[in-house]
Amino acid sequence: MSNYSYTAWILLLPLASFVILGLFGRRYIRTASGIIGTLAMLASTILSFYAAYSYFSSGSAIGSAVLSTAHPAILTGPAAFSATHGAYQSITALHYVWLPFSTGMSIDMGVILDPISVMMIVIVSFVSLMVHIFSLGYMKGEPRFGTYYAFLSLFTFSMLGLVVSGNIFQTYMFWEGVGVSSYLLIGFYFDKPSAVAAAKKAFIVTRFADLGFLVGILILSFYAGTLDFSTLIARLLPGSPYFAHITTASFLGISVLTWGLTLVFIGGAGKSAMFPLHIWLPDAMEGPTPVSALIHAATMVVAGVYLVARLFPLFALSDPGALQVVTWTGAFSALLAAVIACTQTDIKRVLAFSTMSQIGYMMFALGVSGYGGESGLGYMASMFHLFTHAFFKSLLFLGAGAIIHLVHSNEISDMGGLRKLMPVTHVCFLIACLAIAGIPPFSGFFSKEEILTAAWHSNKGVYTIGLLVSGLTAFYMFRLYFSIFWKKPVPSTAAHTTSSSPTGHGAPTSDHAAHGEGTLTMKVPLIILAACTVLAGFVPFSKWVTSDGAPLATHIDIVFSIAPVMLALIGIGVAAALYQKESGRPEKIAGVFGGFYRAAYRKFYIDELYLFVTKKIIFNGIGRPAAWIDKNIVDGLMNGVASVTAKISAAIKGFQSGKIQNYTLYFFAGIAGLAVLFIYLWK
Amino acid sequence: MSASAIVFYCLAAFILGTGLLAVTTGKIFRSAIWLLFSLTGIAGLYFWLQMEFIAAVQIIVYVGGIVVLIIFSLFLTQASGKEMLRPAPGRVVFSALAVVAGFALTFLLIHQHIFLPVAKPALEASVSNIGLQMLSTTEHGYLLPFELASMLLLAAMIGCIVIAIKIKPAGK
Amino acid sequence: MNGIPLSHILFLSTALFFIGTYGLFTRRNTITMLMSIELILNSVNINFVAFNKYLYPDKLEGVFFTLFIITIAAAEAAVAIAIIINLYRSHHSIDVEDTGEMKY
Numbered sequence: 001m002s003n004y005s006y007t008a009w010i011l012l013l014p015l016a017s018f019v020i021l022g023l024f025g026r027r028y029i030r031t032a033s034g035i036i037g038t039l040a041m042l043a044s045t046i047l048s049f050y051a052a053y054s055y056f057s058s059g060s061a062i063g064s065a066v067l068s069t070a071h072p073a074i075l076t077g078p079a080a081f082s083a084t085h086g087a088y089q090s091i092t093a094l095h096y097v098w099l100p101f102s103t104g105m106s107i108d109m110g111v112i113l114d115p116i117s118v119m120m121i122v123i124v125s126f127v128s129l130m131v132h133i134f135s136l137g138y139m140k141g142e143p144r145f146g147t148y149y150a151f152l153s154l155f156t157f158s159m160l161g162l163v164v165s166g167n168i169f170q171t172y173m174f175w176e177g178v179g180v181s182s183y184l185l186i187g188f189y190f191d192k193p194s195a196v197a198a199a200k201k202a203f204i205v206t207r208f209a210d211l212g213f214l215v216g217i218l219i220l221s222f223y224a225g226t227l228d229f230s231t232l233i234a235r236l237l238p239g240s241p242y243f244a245h246i247t248t249a250s251f252l253g254i255s256v257l258t259w260g261l262t263l264v265f266i267g268g269a270g271k272s273a274m275f276p277l278h279i280w281l282p283d284a285m286e287g288p289t290p291v292s293a294l295i296h297a298a299t300m301v302v303a304g305v306y307l308v309a310r311l312f313p314l315f316a317l318s319d320p321g322a323l324q325v326v327t328w329t330g331a332f333s334a335l336l337a338a339v340i341a342c343t344q345t346d347i348k349r350v351l352a353f354s355t356m357s358q359i360g361y362m363m364f365a366l367g368v369s370g371y372g373g374e375s376g377l378g379y380m381a382s383m384f385h386l387f388t389h390a391f392f393k394s395l396l397f398l399g400a401g402a403i404i405h406l407v408h409s410n411e412i413s414d415m416g417g418l419r420k421l422m423p424v425t426h427v428c429f430l431i432a433c434l435a436i437a438g439i440p441p442f443s444g445f446f447s448k449e450e451i452l453t454a455a456w457h458s459n460k461g462v463y464t465i466g467l468l469v470s471g472l473t474a475f476y477m478f479r480l481y482f483s484i485f486w487k488k489p490v491p492s493t494a495a496h497t498t499s500s501s502p503t504g505h506g507a508p509t510s511d512h513a514a515h516g517e518g519t520l521t522m523k524v525p526l527i528i529l530a531a532c533t534v535l536a537g538f539v540p541f542s543k544w545v546t547s548d549g550a551p552l553a554t555h556i557d558i559v560f561s562i563a564p565v566m567l568a569l570i571g572i573g574v575a576a577a578l579y580q581k582e583s584g585r586p587e588k589i590a591g592v593f594g595g596f597y598r599a600a601y602r603k604f605y606i607d608e609l610y611l612f613v614t615k616k617i618i619f620n621g622i623g624r625p626a627a628w629i630d631k632n633i634v635d636g637l638m639n640g641v642a643s644v645t646a647k648i649s650a651a652i653k654g655f656q657s658g659k660i661q662n663y664t665l666y667f668f669a670g671i672a673g674l675a676v677l678f679i680y681l682w683k
Numbered sequence: 684m685s686a687s688a689i690v691f692y693c694l695a696a697f698i699l700g701t702g703l704l705a706v707t708t709g710k711i712f713r714s715a716i717w718l719l720f721s722l723t724g725i726a727g728l729y730f731w732l733q734m735e736f737i738a739a740v741q742i743i744v745y746v747g748g749i750v751v752l753i754i755f756s757l758f759l760t761q762a763s764g765k766e767m768l769r770p771a772p773g774r775v776v777f778s779a780l781a782v783v784a785g786f787a788l789t790f791l792l793i794h795q796h797i798f799l800p801v802a803k804p805a806l807e808a809s810v811s812n813i814g815l816q817m818l819s820t821t822e823h824g825y826l827l828p829f830e831l832a833s834m835l836l837l838a839a840m841i842g843c844i845v846i847a848i849k850i851k852p853a854g855k
Numbered sequence: 856m857n858g859i860p861l862s863h864i865l866f867l868s869t870a871l872f873f874i875g876t877y878g879l880f881t882r883r884n885t886i887t888m889l890m891s892i893e894l895i896l897n898s899v900n901i902n903f904v905a906f907n908k909y910l911y912p913d914k915l916e917g918v919f920f921t922l923f924i925i926t927i928a929a930a931e932a933a934v935a936i937a938i939i940i941n942l943y944r945s946h947h948s949i950d951v952e953d954t955g956e957m958k959y
Contacts (some may be wrong), residue, residue: 685858687858687859687860688858688859689869691859691863695863695867695944697871698867698871699867699871700873700933702874702875702894703926705878705891705894706874706878706881706882706887706890706891706894707878707892711884711886711887714887714890715890716908718890718894719922720895721897722893722897725897725900725901726920728867728901729904731946732904732905732908732909733908733934734904734918736918737918737921737922738906740922740925741925742888742901744925744926744929745893745897745925745928745929748929749928749929749932752932752933752936753886753889753890753936756886756936757886757937757942759940760886760939760940760943762948767883767884767885768883768884768952769882770881770882771892774880774881778877778880781880782873782874782876782877782880782901782908783873784861785876786869786870786871786873789869789872789873790866790869793861793862793865793866793869798909798910799910800860800909800910800911800912800957801911801912801913802908803912803913804886804912804913805912805913805926806912806913806914808907808915812915813915813918813919815874816915817915817922819921823914823916825919825923827882828919828923832897832923832926832927833928835930836926836930837932838886839930839931839933840930840933842934842937843933843936843937844937845942846934846937846938846940846941847936847940849944854868
């Protein structure tokens with residue numbers, strides 16, 4: 001077996017980049033920090049591609065040399081889990097015992113390579129590289145350029161550490177690291193109060209979810225007696241004594257295993273912006289657009305999906321109840337986000353809700369999946385969708401970044417007719433929209449089709465929701481596309497020439513000349529990602545990443561895919577009819593829906609509900625009394641002790657009266673007391 | 684009851700009575716005189732105990748020296764003749780109670796103890812015996828304390844002069 | 856010895872001691888406090904002499920102690936008078952209640 005210890009460099013290069021840029025980027029390196037960050041990321045990407053190549057192509061990763069003897073048996077119990085027939089094994093590339101609590105339970109740091117972690121390091125490093133290159137052009141002229149690249153490197157390091165960890169606590173540590181990087185990057189423009197508020201909101205909501213994650217970790221590791229993923233999973237599968245122990249213990253009528261898994265899922269739902277912990281994602285768009293591309297589209301938000309995938313044997317085999325929670329949360333979030341996205345006018349917010357919707361897809365795909373062989377189709381589909389979504393969503397965001405860079409505004413109403421001004425961006429954006437709508441032969445079609453197939457075989461209700469959402473997805477994405485690139489703007493603010501600086505509604509009059517579509521560094525990542533979006537569908541994913549590691553043969557059912565594709569085309573047609581040319585039809589339709597439209601536009605008032613609960617109930621009900629107790633009782637106690645001491649001392653100090661005869665009396669009393677003590681009481 | 688017993692009881696009553704008067708009387712000069720009487724009574728007690736040397740020393744030093752010194756200081760501080768200030772009644776009561784309690788405790792202890800005399804021939808406390816014994820360098824001699832006492836007296840003398848001296852202001 | 860048991864003499868000396876103590880607690884005049892101290896010292900002298908006479912007739916240590924106590928008492932009285940005179944010069948009174956400068 002080849003030595004995989006070079007994979008440590010995949011993590012250490014971004015970390016080194018963070019340290020160097022963090023220390024010196026502000027004052028000394030400045031513009032060169034972009035080059036340093038990008039080069040480090042390039043090296044890391046090359047290494048991850050190489051690792052993926054050697055992992056997936058080497059026969060040594062598979063138990064036997066012959067691939068075709070796949071054992072698709074349903075695995076039941078710890079013994080079968082270690083089957084070595086034709087399945088990709090989990091390889092420990094690095095392992096350090098860091099904090100041992102007892103024999104068997106220790107926090108270890110290491111790098112684990114198995115199909116999903118290898119896939120993730122490829123995705124994370126590649127998308128990060130694209131974002132690094134794009135930011136060279138996008139963030140040019142930014143005074144805190146070096147700091148920006150330092151934060152990007154920190155994020156990449158944390159995300160990579162999260163995905164390669166083999167110990168659940170290491171995951172948690174890097175989970176928090178990702179949260180911190182996200183906070184730093186969302187609040188990058190810290191002089192904008194809205195950005196600061198958004199950063200705080202993101203951090204607090206995810207931190208609150210992480211509390212659930214931590215409790216879940218503690219529960220599961222307590223009953224399994226270990227923190228290591230593979231050992232934990234093996235011990236909590238049905239048939240082992242640990243499993244019997246954890247399922248017989250119950251709290252409020254629900255078994256402890258369900259509690260543990262659900263709480264872990266809550267942590268994942270917070271990071272992945274699932275309902276009701278999704279409120280931070282739209283606001284997180286206050287950060288720079290490349291950050292949104294990296295963090296809130298392709299990598300961090302899929303951390304929750306990744307976590308469920310990691311613990312998938314437990315969800316599928318040990319506790320199907322928790323899996324139901326996953327399914328319905330994902331399905332509902334997908335639907336909710338799609339409805340809201342149809343009404344939003346800020347390009348980045350549309351894309352944010354679209355992300356939430358697609359992650360909902362991934363979640364319910366995991367939910368409808370079984371474990372092993374054919375029934376593990378949903379798992380494979382979810383991971384495949386994660387893979388393709390990374391490409392087309394980051395492409396969408398980077399394209400949006402290029403558009404915003406040109407127009408200097410996020411609002412759709414300030415854009416229009418841009419297809420002549422930015423041809424490259426136009427084509428790439430169109431490719432991405434077609435992919436997300438699920439039109440063949442783009443990659444989104446393949447992954448969505450697998451998901452819907454898995455849903456059809458398992459739960460018809462979820463399938464219906466998935467179908468409906470895919471239609472809505474096509475509609476709102478093409479609403480966005482047509483409004484930006486086709487809809488002619490109002491004549492008085494026409495900006496068709498490349499020489500004049502664009503003046504849209506509310507766009508600030510720019511003091512620098514029009515820069516056209518953007519620099520080369522902004523176009524190259526778009527082109528590369530568009531190519532990936534086109535080609536990624538043809539990657540033989542099911543050969544490499546499946547629920548039990550054994551390769552799975554899949555095929556495309558043409559008849560089955562007619563329904564989603566037709567629905568997508570109808571959605572595109574409706575969007576074209578409404579938005580390709582300027583007309584009053586959208587407003588009329590919005591008027592028809594009336595209150596529902598307004599509610600969807602206001603994101604169903606969920607933010608207001610949260611604010612109400614926080615301010616009126618938690619602050620007034622808990623915060624104020626706690627503050628009162630602290631000020632009056634705790635401080636009062638301290639002050640009371642001090643004042644009592646002062647009073648006692650004032651009473652005692654009268655003993656030092658300066659009068660000799662008082663002193664002689666005390667002296668005599670002392671002697672008498674001592675005499676009595678020594679004569680009568682001393683034994 | 685033999686005559687010496689009667690003499691002892693009279694002496695004891697005299698000593699205690701005058702001592703009590705010394706500490707309770709109002710006029711300060713009278714207090715000094717009562718003290719004088721009390722000390723003389725104690726000298727008488729020493730005579731009764733057939734310790735003539737000690738009795739003589741008592742009279743010479745205590746009565747003739749210390750009480751005279753006290754009377755001098757009374758005159759120097761112009762306090763004689765005036766009525767003294769009385770202490771607070773609370774203090775009087777409290778002190779009396781403390782003293783009575785202490786006395787009771789001590790006497791209880793003494794009463795319970797059995798004193799065993801050493802059965803050896805008595806040594807007469809004559810001046811020659813005292814002198815020979817005190818100033819011998821062997822055989823339980825107290826020469827060293829004797830010399831130290833003389834140095835102490837010198838130091839006390841010098842100390843008194845230093846403390847009580849009146850510095851004449853310059854330029855007078 | 857002389858028909859008087861030792862405890863009677865000790866009664867005398869103890870009573871004298873506590874009379875002197877009472878005077879020490881009660882008298883407001885520094886010189887009368889000194890007089891009370893002399894009474895205390897004398898009571899101790901009586902104790903020593905009595906013990907020497909009754910319990911250890913072959914030795915003379917009690918006598919020596921008494922002599923030394925008398926000597927030291929004289930020196931101490933002299934120093935005390937000197938202090939009192941100095942105090943009188945600054946306070947113009949020998950009332951001990953007036954010397955309360957060491958108060959808190």
